[in-house]
Amino acid sequence: MERCKEYFISKNASHLVERIREFDGSSATVELAAVRFNCNPAQIAKSLTFHQRKAMSKAEAKAHQRTLQKTQRQQQPDEGSDGVSASGATTGTPPDSNVVMIVVAGDAKVNTTKFKGKFFSPPRMLKHEDVEALTGHPPGGVCPFGVREGVRVFLDVSLRRFETVYPAAGTANSGLELSVDELETYASNLVEWVDVCEGWLPEGAGAAAGVTDA
Template sequence: MAFNIAKDHLNHFNLGGRIQVFDVSSATVDLAAQAVGCEPAHIAKTLSFIVNGQPVLVVAAGDAKVDNRRYKDEFGTKAKMLTPQEAEDLVGHAVGGVCPFGVKPGVRVFLDQSLKRFEEVYPACGSANSAVRLSIPELELSSGCEKWVDVCKGWREQEQVKETA
């Protein structure tokens, strides 16, 4: 059901034809990268949080991790991820297929700066075995994002050096 809702949403932007459905799971960044045939960083993972009682989605590059300080500076609260049941109830998509397409009313969507390194990325499409190839402008438009945020770490060159040292 969630897949069809996401697909209908993308069809409004003439992007539904790019959806890929796999015979294998794409529920994690690594599985999605294997299924798509790309580097994990190019997977646009959608993280679901609760902010002041309202669901918030942050779409970030597959190699990025939430930076608690940056998140709190942006949203004014500690990062609290939704439980799998909350994600399904509040967002409309199950964990593994959470995406910014066809979400329930009131869900706020933000795109993280970590995505801007790429021309194209692959977010899920409402199921744990799907993805859609989108340019960054197409993702920006079709996701209905409120704005770009900078709440992730680990993707900048200087941060990668620190983490491996």
């Protein structure tokens, strides 16, 4: 949380520091955060972190593909925690990659096809134990404020249907309310808006079933 506060102060946004709320209990998931803020779960702005593979030459790409195929054949008998998740995203730490943070609505899930179309690689989420070292924030408190310099931040269009949203504030028991315009203004290392999610409902349709964790 202190990292967020220092970042806001550096951006002459002390008014946002005053909005940060620290809770006695956890706000680490969409459901818990919605209870803490007494808001629509879809308004919780969850920050999802992925590895984006750096550009490779054709020769490097072919060699990498051969290595992947060999590894997949060797690991085929048992699928561990690095396998495909329910949303189609995989976990693990590939070499030569950048960190991408996508801030999405609480009822949105990343669409694998859309993600690959935008970032030219499948969605591969950061491992739980790597999140804080790579982003600057611990799991459950990840947000787009005061992130490490190498993290590229994107905002998903699923957030645009709301006037206000509720991201975390750097810890698993904190957050703040701000407008979507303020989110765009103060997000660190912001690149652009993207459309890489599915499952979210139009404004006024209510929260979607099967909301995923923040």
